[in-house]
Amino acid sequence: MAPVPEDEYLLLVNREHPIGRGNAPEDLTELSGTRADGRPTQTMRKCAAMALNAMFLELDRLGYLDRTSPDGLTFSVTSGYRSYEYQASLFETYKSQYMAGGMTEEQAIARVSRTTARPGESEHQTGLCVDMHDRLCATTEFEHSPVFAWLSENAWKFGFILRYPKGKEEITGYSYEPWHYRYVGRFHAERIHRAGLCLEEYVS
Numbered sequence: 001m002a003p004v005p006e007d008e009y010l011l012l013v014n015r016e017h018p019i020g021r022g023n024a025p026e027d028l029t030e031l032s033g034t035r036a037d038g039r040p041t042q043t044m045r046k047c048a049a050m051a052l053n054a055m056f057l058e059l060d061r062l063g064y065l066d067r068t069s070p071d072g073l074t075f076s077v078t079s080g081y082r083s084y085e086y087q088a089s090l091f092e093t094y095k096s097q098y099m100a101g102g103m104t105e106e107q108a109i110a111r112v113s114r115t116t117a118r119p120g121e122s123e124h125q126t127g128l129c130v131d132m133h134d135r136l137c138a139t140t141e142f143e144h145s146p147v148f149a150w151l152s153e154n155a156w157k158f159g160f161i162l163r164y165p166k167g168k169e170e171i172t173g174y175s176y177e178p179w180h181y182r183y184v185g186r187f188h189a190e191r192i193h194r195a196g197l198c199l200e201e202y203v204s
């Protein structure tokens, strides 16, 4: 059996590099850290999911997870893999809301595109990224959380990088997202972390 190349998980997906509609991972695995608020158990590709589950075990051991929090607002996963169809329905929902507010279809599409990826352009369709935080909604306020400080120093050890860092907005095409982490495997995560690069810079 041939060894798996280290860059199997380096896949780049963004507006310029969309992922095909039929590209659905076959090894989706459940994430133990899914937020316990009734949402479906989130998934990622097997290797990424096992690494993330290991990271949550470590966070739990270190006391970062408050499982007794009555509002369920402990640090947890809010979104993992999303299918093309799910992203399409998400985009449509937001678009109709803006159109109901008086925008033309063109205006609504432009407005939604600022914050929501079009179907086929979301990294969430790869099954290699995850949104996780300890807030009600994903906001940059999460960067003040002790868990974020820990992630900034340790996520790479589990193969994860912060995908849309502060100061790299022009290159990634996305606003700073302290909650969105991407699995690239430990080999590349260490190099990306040490060099202070974003994925676009690293793969080019």
Ligand SMILES: [Zn+2]
Binding pocket: 124, 129, 130, 131, 180
């Ligand atoms: Zn995300």
